[in-house]
Amino acid sequence: xxxxxxxxxxxxxxxxxxxxxxxxxxxxxxxxxxxxxxxxxxxxxxxxxxxxxxxxxxxxxxxxxxxxxxxxxxxxxxxxxxxxxxxxxxxxxxxxxxxxxxxxxxxxxxxxxxxxxxxxxxxxxxxxxxxxxxxxxxxxxxxxxxxxxxxxxxxxxxxxxxxxxxxxxxxxxxxxxxxxxxxxxxxxxxxxxxxxxxxxxxxxxxxxxxxxxxxxxxxxxxxxxxxxxxxxxxxxxxxxxxxxxx
Amino acid sequence: xxxxxxxxxxxxxxxxxxxxxxxxxxxxxxxxxxxxxxxxxxxxxxxxxxxxxxxxxxxxxxxxxxxxxxxxxxxxxxxxxxxxxxxxxxxxxxxxxxxxxxxxxxxxxxxxxxxxxxxxxxxxxxxxxxxxxxxxxxxxxxxxxxxxxxxxxxxxxxxxxxxxxxxxxxxxxxxxxxxxxxxxxxxxxxxxxxxxxxxxxxxxxxxxxxxxxxxxxxxxxxxxxxxxxxxxxxxxxxxxxxxxxxxxxxxxxxxxxxxxxxxxxxxxxxxxxxxxxxxxxxxxxxxxxxxxxxxxxxxxxxxxxxxxxxxxxxxxxxxxxxxxxxxxxxxxxxxxxxxxxxxxxxxxxxxxxxxxxxxxxxxxxxxxxxxxxxxxxxxxxxxxxxxxxxxxxxxxxxxxxxxxxxxxxxxxxxxxxxxxxxxx
Numbered sequence: 001x002x003x004x005x006x007x008x009x010x011x012x013x014x015x016x017x018x019x020x021x022x023x024x025x026x027x028x029x030x031x032x033x034x035x036x037x038x039x040x041x042x043x044x045x046x047x048x049x050x051x052x053x054x055x056x057x058x059x060x061x062x063x064x065x066x067x068x069x070x071x072x073x074x075x076x077x078x079x080x081x082x083x084x085x086x087x088x089x090x091x092x093x094x095x096x097x098x099x100x101x102x103x104x105x106x107x108x109x110x111x112x113x114x115x116x117x118x119x120x121x122x123x124x125x126x127x128x129x130x131x132x133x134x135x136x137x138x139x140x141x142x143x144x145x146x147x148x149x150x151x152x153x154x155x156x157x158x159x160x161x162x163x164x165x166x167x168x169x170x171x172x173x174x175x176x177x178x179x180x181x182x183x184x185x186x187x188x189x190x191x192x193x194x195x196x197x198x199x200x201x202x203x204x205x206x207x208x209x210x211x212x213x214x215x216x217x218x219x220x221x222x223x224x225x226x227x228x229x230x231x232x233x234x235x236x237x238x239x240x241x242x243x244x245x246x
Numbered sequence: 247x248x249x250x251x252x253x254x255x256x257x258x259x260x261x262x263x264x265x266x267x268x269x270x271x272x273x274x275x276x277x278x279x280x281x282x283x284x285x286x287x288x289x290x291x292x293x294x295x296x297x298x299x300x301x302x303x304x305x306x307x308x309x310x311x312x313x314x315x316x317x318x319x320x321x322x323x324x325x326x327x328x329x330x331x332x333x334x335x336x337x338x339x340x341x342x343x344x345x346x347x348x349x350x351x352x353x354x355x356x357x358x359x360x361x362x363x364x365x366x367x368x369x370x371x372x373x374x375x376x377x378x379x380x381x382x383x384x385x386x387x388x389x390x391x392x393x394x395x396x397x398x399x400x401x402x403x404x405x406x407x408x409x410x411x412x413x414x415x416x417x418x419x420x421x422x423x424x425x426x427x428x429x430x431x432x433x434x435x436x437x438x439x440x441x442x443x444x445x446x447x448x449x450x451x452x453x454x455x456x457x458x459x460x461x462x463x464x465x466x467x468x469x470x471x472x473x474x475x476x477x478x479x480x481x482x483x484x485x486x487x488x489x490x491x492x493x494x495x496x497x498x499x500x501x502x503x504x505x506x507x508x509x510x511x512x513x514x515x516x517x518x519x520x521x522x523x524x525x526x527x528x529x530x531x532x533x534x535x536x537x538x539x540x541x542x543x544x545x546x547x548x549x550x551x552x553x554x555x556x557x558x559x560x561x562x563x564x565x566x567x568x569x570x571x572x573x574x575x576x577x578x579x580x581x582x583x584x585x586x587x588x589x590x591x592x593x594x595x596x597x598x599x600x601x602x603x604x605x606x607x608x609x610x611x612x613x614x615x616x617x618x619x620x621x622x623x624x625x626x627x628x629x630x631x632x633x634x635x636x637x638x639x640x641x642x643x644x645x646x647x648x649x650x651x652x653x654x655x656x657x658x659x660x661x662x663x664x665x666x667x668x669x670x
Contacts (some may be wrong), residue, residue, distance in 0.1 A: 076625035092638025
């Protein structure tokens with residue numbers, strides 16, 4: 001589904017990604033771990049299409065097609081989703097309106113009929129239950145006045161509503177208490193299907209106790225320094241990242 | 247401005263009575279204006295709004311004619327009492343008013359109650375107020391009796407169109423709400439013409455004890471126009487004012503707003519939205535006087551500035567010695583859509599009492615790129631994301647309009663403006 005080939009990228013002249021190679025197949029969960037500043041979030045943002053980074057070489061193929069020239073909205077409509085490390089507050093834009101606009105943009109792209117207000121509310125109420133959110137959050141502005149945990153749940157709510165094929169969860173587990181973490185993990189498990197794939201970017205092994213990752217990668221200084229199975233995450237938990245330096 | 251002297255005799259009030267009283271007051275007002283002339287950049291209170299260009303122009307009063315059909319498009323607001331002026335002339339046939347509301351044209355008021363107008367004609371520090379007193383050619387008096395609750399809004403439409411030479415209007419609106427009364431009044435200016443015109447309005451609003459007014463002022467004059475307004479509110483004990491000031495029209499626009507919280511427990515909420523593009527200048531100069539204790543005032547003005555537009559906000563809150571327990575808030579927020587657009591905000595507090603709660607603040611910024619990216623990453627196209635964000639910024643201030651038909655009208659105008667603001 002996702003093929004990243006020797007991807008190099010810089011921001012303001014500073015090279016952050018120094019040649020990333022990654023293959024993600026249908027049905028897989030990949031975890032990318034690493035210290036702060038190793039390039040994890042940069043990788044997520046480049047896949048989602050943020051234009052503040054300069055891709056200097058390499059390629060990102062999604063369903064065998066290069067997406068580097070696609071706008072963020074094209075990528076989203078084609079099924080790529082990124083859960084933000086820091087979900088953005090959008091003052092004055094109602095959460096329901098936002099979610100409905102996003103879902104209908106996608107439905108339109110897929111040639112499906114757009115949902116009206118009643119149909120949308122029916123759908124979103126079911127999704128709210130999955131992530132354990134109260135309906136009042138629908139009536140607020142997007143992420144406005146949400147706690148850290150509520151913002152992350154709102155990200156997962158968006159994911160399970162938009163039903164992307166490739167989800168990149170950028171530190172969705174950071175700052176969550178154990179209950180919120182379980183709910184988020186449940187949301188992700190609920191979303192998991194054979195034709196979908198998930199890339200989890202995280203500092204900690206914690207979330208991997210609730211989600212079974214097929215592959216674990218360690219990113220150090222803009223490169224994948226080691227890849228392995230779940231046991232790699234356990235080793236990292238025990239030993240830290242130091243043993244992988246050099 | 248020689249044309250004023252030439253045209254003053256055509257004011258319908260000029261020489262209306264045999265006692266020459268009004269005539270002399272009008273001449274006096276013109277003399278008062280001529281002492282200082284038009285404000286220019288060297289006047290501190292007018293430094294961003296230079297109207298000296300009016301010196302080189304010439305305007306006449308519009309023709310006082312009755313129109314058979316309303317022009318199209320016409321800014322109807324559903325379920326309202328509609329009062330129509332066309333180029334300054336009252337259109338009785340197109341106006342329909344609930345019989346519980348007492349309205350008179352300014353000429354009629356003059357016949358019945360000349361003192362009321364004479365009082366307003368006294369010299370004023372605002373030069374345009376003096377011009378209005380001298381040149382008054384149109385307007386209305388609305389009186390809501392004690393204990394009367396008027397549910398349907400009173401919609402006054404000042405429509406400018408179908409003119410073939412530069413035209414001016416100097417309307418005077420006098421609005422009085424009796425004790426315990428309630429009303430919603432829309433003071434609406436709308437223009438559709440390519441010929442230059444000048445609106446110089448004065449509005450005097452008095453809220454007696456425990457009365458409540460929603461005053462919605464909509465300025466949608468044509469792009470080739472100049473709009474100057476002086477709006478004064480006087481609130482007695484426990485009176486409540488909710489006002490909303492919308493401006494998207496006119497090339498040069500300046501509104502002076504004065505609020506006098508005259509007695510205990512009066513409260514005023516002043517809100518504004520300016521949508522400015524091209525080279526428009528939209529300027530609000532607001533003074534709120536807290537004169538007695540336990541009064542509250544709240545101001546929130548927002549500007550959306552595109553192209554090379556300029557937004558100006560000057561808000562002064564004065565808390566007098568006797569105004570203990572005052573609660574005053576003031577805020578202005580500017581959104582710049584373009585590098586050439588600019589905003590000048592100057593909130594000021596003058597406090598002479600010691601037990602008060604006052605705050606003020608001003609922010610100016612551009613659209614948040616993170617928010618745009620966030621929306622786009624959910625499949626919302628770039629243009630829609632921009633529009634949603636601007637709409638979100640502006641809509642905060644529209645919440646004050648509780649009447650759903652008026653709210654819809656303003657929201658529709660906002661959407662129309664946004665869709666034509668060249669956002670891609």
